[in-house]
Amino acid sequence: MSYRRYLIGRDVLLDGRTDKGTAFSIEERQALRIHGLLPPSIASPELQVERFMENLRNLPDDLSRYIALLSLQDRNETLFYRVVMEHTQETMPLVYTPTVGLACQKYGLIFAKPKGLFVSIHDKGHIYDVLANWPEHDIRAIVVTDGERILGLGDLGCNGMGIPVGKLSLYTGLAGVAPEYCLPLMLDVGTNNKTLLNDKYYLGLRQNRVTGKEYDDFIDEFMQAASKRFGHQCLIQFEDFANHNAFRLLAKYRDQYCTFNDDIQGTASVAVAGILSSIRITQRSLSDNIFLFYGAGEASIGMSDLLVIAMEREGLSVEDARKKIFLVDSKGLVVKNRPTGGLNEEKKRYAHELEPITQLSDIVDAIKPTFLIGAAGQGPAFTREILEKMASFNKHPVIFALSNPTSKAECTAQEAYEATNGQCVFASGSPFPNVEYQGKTYIPGQGNNSYIFPGVGLAVVTCRIRHIPEELFYIAAKTLSDLVTEEDLAVGLVYPSLEKIHDVSRSIAVSLAEYAYEHNLAALYPKPDNLDQFIKSNQYTANYRDVLPSKWDWPKLN
Ligand SMILES: O=C([O-])CC(=O)C(=O)O
Ligand SMILES: [Mg+2]
Numbered sequence: 001m002s003y004r005r006y007l008i009g010r011d012v013l014l015d016g017r018t019d020k021g022t023a024f025s026i027e028e029r030q031a032l033r034i035h036g037l038l039p040p041s042i043a044s045p046e047l048q049v050e051r052f053m054e055n056l057r058n059l060p061d062d063l064s065r066y067i068a069l070l071s072l073q074d075r076n077e078t079l080f081y082r083v084v085m086e087h088t089q090e091t092m093p094l095v096y097t098p099t100v101g102l103a104c105q106k107y108g109l110i111f112a113k114p115k116g117l118f119v120s121i122h123d124k125g126h127i128y129d130v131l132a133n134w135p136e137h138d139i140r141a142i143v144v145t146d147g148e149r150i151l152g153l154g155d156l157g158c159n160g161m162g163i164p165v166g167k168l169s170l171y172t173g174l175a176g177v178a179p180e181y182c183l184p185l186m187l188d189v190g191t192n193n194k195t196l197l198n199d200k201y202y203l204g205l206r207q208n209r210v211t212g213k214e215y216d217d218f219i220d221e222f223m224q225a226a227s228k229r230f231g232h233q234c235l236i237q238f239e240d241f242a243n244h245n246a247f248r249l250l251a252k253y254r255d256q257y258c259t260f261n262d263d264i265q266g267t268a269s270v271a272v273a274g275i276l277s278s279i280r281i282t283q284r285s286l287s288d289n290i291f292l293f294y295g296a297g298e299a300s301i302g303m304s305d306l307l308v309i310a311m312e313r314e315g316l317s318v319e320d321a322r323k324k325i326f327l328v329d330s331k332g333l334v335v336k337n338r339p340t341g342g343l344n345e346e347k348k349r350y351a352h353e354l355e356p357i358t359q360l361s362d363i364v365d366a367i368k369p370t371f372l373i374g375a376a377g378q379g380p381a382f383t384r385e386i387l388e389k390m391a392s393f394n395k396h397p398v399i400f401a402l403s404n405p406t407s408k409a410e411c412t413a414q415e416a417y418e419a420t421n422g423q424c425v426f427a428s429g430s431p432f433p434n435v436e437y438q439g440k441t442y443i444p445g446q447g448n449n450s451y452i453f454p455g456v457g458l459a460v461v462t463c464r465i466r467h468i469p470e471e472l473f474y475i476a477a478k479t480l481s482d483l484v485t486e487e488d489l490a491v492g493l494v495y496p497s498l499e500k501i502h503d504v505s506r507s508i509a510v511s512l513a514e515y516a517y518e519h520n521l522a523a524l525y526p527k528p529d530n531l532d533q534f535i536k537s538n539q540y541t542a543n544y545r546d547v548l549p550s551k552w553d554w555p556k557l558n
Contacts (some may be wrong), residue, residue, distance in 0.1 A: 009033045012547065016077045016178070022542050023048055031548050045544065049086060056091075062099045067110055069095050073169070074113055077179060081542035084173035089498050091160030095173070097448060098405030098430045100166040101151045101481075107159035113273035115165045116184030118158065121210050124218055128225040136358050139230040140181040140461040141237065143167045144222075146189055148209070148242040149263075150379025152408030155242075157191025158204025163240050167262070167453065175454030175505035176539030181461055183230075187222060189215055219249060223257055233523055237262050237453060237462045243297045245273050247346055258460060260468045261298070266449030266456070267402070268302035269473040269480075270495075271373065272310055274400060274447045276481035277494035278425045284370070284397045287316050287324060290368035294360060294410060295376030299402060301346040303373065309474050325350050326367050328376075332358035333366075373400040374410030375429075382411035382442075387419030395423065402429040402447055413444035427494055446493040454475050455508030462538045463513045463531075464523035473510050479511040480504065502539070509535050 012018045012032050020028075022043040029035040034360060043051070052072060059065050069091060073080040083093050091112035093099060121284050123130050147160030147333065164184035171177040190207040191197065197206055210218065226234060236250060238261040250261045260266070279286055291307065293300040304325045311321035327334040327350045334343065336351045343351055357363050364386055366373070372390055374382060390397035397420055401410035416424050419473055427447035435442045455476060459465055483496045496504050510531045516522040517531075528534035 006549075007032075007547075008549070010037060012341075016074045016543075018547055019076045021048060021076050021546070023475065023544060025067075025551065026497075027195065027230050028548055033549070043201065045079065045082060048076075049082055049442050051082055052079065053087060053090075062094055063102055063110070065094045066099045066103045067112075070115070070165075074115075077543055078542050078544050081172055081179070081540070084169065085502065085542055087502060088173065092170075092450070092498065092557065093431050095169050096166045096358065096450060097151065097252075098407075100162050101153055101405035104150050104156050104159050104162040105153065107156070107162055108196075108199060108203050109200070111203060115187060118161070118186050118188060120188040121190065121214075122159065122205070124221065127221050127426075128229055131225055131229040133437045134183060136180050136183070138181060139183045139234055141168070141171060141177060141235040141239045141457050142183045142185050142226060142230075143171075143239050143262075144185040144187060145238075145240045146187045146245070147191065147204075147240065148245070151404040153405070155191055155193045155196075155209075157193055157196050157202070158186055158188045159196065159202070160240060161186040161203075167237070167239060168449050171454050171457045172540055173454075174450060174501045175458040175509065176502060176541065177457050177461055178538075178540040187218070189218065211223060215245075219336075223253060223259075227257060233258055233261070233460075233464045233466060237457070246298050246506040247301070247344075255467065258466055258468065260456065260461055260473075261302075262449050262453050263298040264302035265306075265468075265470070265473045266453045267299040267375070268306040269452045269477045270447050270449050271299075271303040271400065271402065272306045272474070272477035273451065273480035274427045274445065274494045275307065275398075275532065276310070276477060277484045277489065278371070278396075278398045280484075281425050281489055282370070282394075282398065284313060287311050287314050288320065289370040290324055290326070290367060291371045291373065292326045292328065292364065292367055294328050294372065294374040294381055295336055295378070295403070296327040296347050297375065297377070299375035300327055300373070304350055304376070306470070306473055306477065310477070315476075322350055323352075326352065326363070326369070328360060328363055332356055333363050361386050361389065368393050370394055371398045371400070372401065373398075375402045376410070377408050378410075379403070379408050380411060382416070383414065384419045384480055387411065387416055387424070391420035391423055392498060396425055397423065398425045400427045400447055404428075404429040404448070413442070425492060425494060441491065443491045443493050445493045446498070447495065451480055451495060451501070451504065452508065455505040456512065457510035458535065459503055459509035459516065459540070462509065462524070462535050463516060463528075465512070465516045466521050466523055469519075469521070472515060475511050475515055476508045479508050483507060506532070506535055506539065 143164035145160050147157045148155050150156040150160040168182040172179045188204045190209040194203045236259040253259050307319040333353050334347050335354045399416045414435050416426045417435050417437045427445040430446045513531050517527050
């Protein structure tokens with residue numbers, strides 16, 4: 001591990017990376033000169049977790065719990081990750097979707113201590129210098145946003161910083177990427193959100209978004225500066241950019257840098273994993289399905305493109321595979337002869353020779369999909385009538401309500417199971433509680449990209465993968481789906497249980513690393529004999545490190 005801090009005295013307690021709170025031993029307290037700065041009783045890490053969880057549960061609401069968790073992260077990072085790793089199911093909805101969405105909406109108000117790096121359009125020409133201010137040197141993964149499309153909540157400007165912070169907490173919490181390798185980053189180019197511009201607590205630049213060439217030059221400078229400062233193999237994950245930039249920037253940078261777009265590719269991968277698991281329940285081949293996507297943005301296009309790759313594996317041509325996929329955007333079914341025109345290149349791939357239809361319910365009648373997948377970020381749209389229709393022509397209709405956060409989901413798990421008489425296969429982007437229906441318990445799966453991006457990150461940072469071709473997202477999807485057991489499927493789960501996420505992320509990382517070595521994409525040499533063991537030995541574990549001066553590995557002086 002690259003990280004070492006040589007601190008003594010009160011500084012040891014003030015640095016979240018070295019602090020152990022009441023877990024410092026007597027020996028440590030004396031050697032580090034913090035004896036007396038802590039109460040005498042020495043706690044075990046287990047007791048610290050217990051104490052924290054008890055307090056967390058007693059807090060009045062989830063936003064308070066978010067604040068408590070993030071301040072623990074500042075205070076005692078190891079304990080924070082121990083809490084997240086041991087109580088993943090309970091804390092993930094707090095540090096991540098859906099609470100992180102609420103936190104971003106209130107980011108200015110709840111702001112206490114900055115997290116991550118803020119680079120604004122005024123830093124143009126000096127981005128490298130701002131990056132150089134970051135105290136860690138060996139940065140291997142950056143999650144970057146410009147805040148224009150935060151989850152399904154729209155433009156939250158600089159307050160969108162909560163998203164990179166939350167995503168990177170999961171790099172560590174779900175995959176064991178060492179936190180010191182991770183950098184959350186906000187590119188503040190302004191916001192067009194009038195409420196925020198008039199909000200006295202707003203944290204970002206009070207100006208409208210910069211667009212066009214000025215925006216593109218800024219992003220270009222950032223990419224170059226990041227790669228100069230942290231090396232060309234530093235992973236740059238794009239997150240929550242608006243459609244009009246997300247596709248363009250992905251196309252522009254994907255072969256030049258080690259980068260991917262999580263909302264396009266990560267979401268696609270987790271959805272395809274869910275689709276591959278679902279067909280084990282419905283007993284149909286992939287190409288024997290009709291997929292209807294409600295929404296035609298980053299997520300739906302990403303899913304469609306990856307689904308085509310998956311169908312090609314079953315022997316279908318690209319043209320035939322595309323014929324199985326239908327998109328609905330704000331104007332209705334995506335068709336070739338749309339009177340108003342206005343189809344971008346991505347949508348054109350899936351435009352059909354059909355008459356325009358505007359209402360989702362009529363579209364469902366006309367297309368008779370086997371899969372109904374929502375990713376429009378528009379909130380409830382799968383009405384009881386639509387869900388009943390799905391059940392009328394499918395024994396097991398597959399319903400994915402993937403928009404985030406919960407308020408933007410197309411329907412709830414309860415609604416889906418009830419309207420389909422418990423027959424549907426359901427997954428959602430944000431977590432829903434288990435549903436009791438007619439004496440049976442259904443466990444809704446969480447089709448969230450958090451099953452994918454941490455594993456991708458782990459593979460990249462450990463094996464130094466240089467580029468991330470589309471194929472990797474198919475492999476990640478296949479690996480994830482293969483880890484779903486028959487018992488999972490029996491309760492309706494199309495993803496492995498979150499309890500196993502640490503190992504799931506490593507399995508994904510190992511599959512990706514195998515591929516990367518086969519295709520000359522991994523820069524770590526020699527190739528480890530046993531990738532699983534190698535990656536495991538590089539996974540962060542939330543154990544306190546030695547901080548005794550006698551155990552410091554001082555830099556060698558020649
Ligand atoms: O953050 C999440 O929960 C998934 C995601 O990338 C998004 O909705 O933009
Ligand atoms: Mg996102």
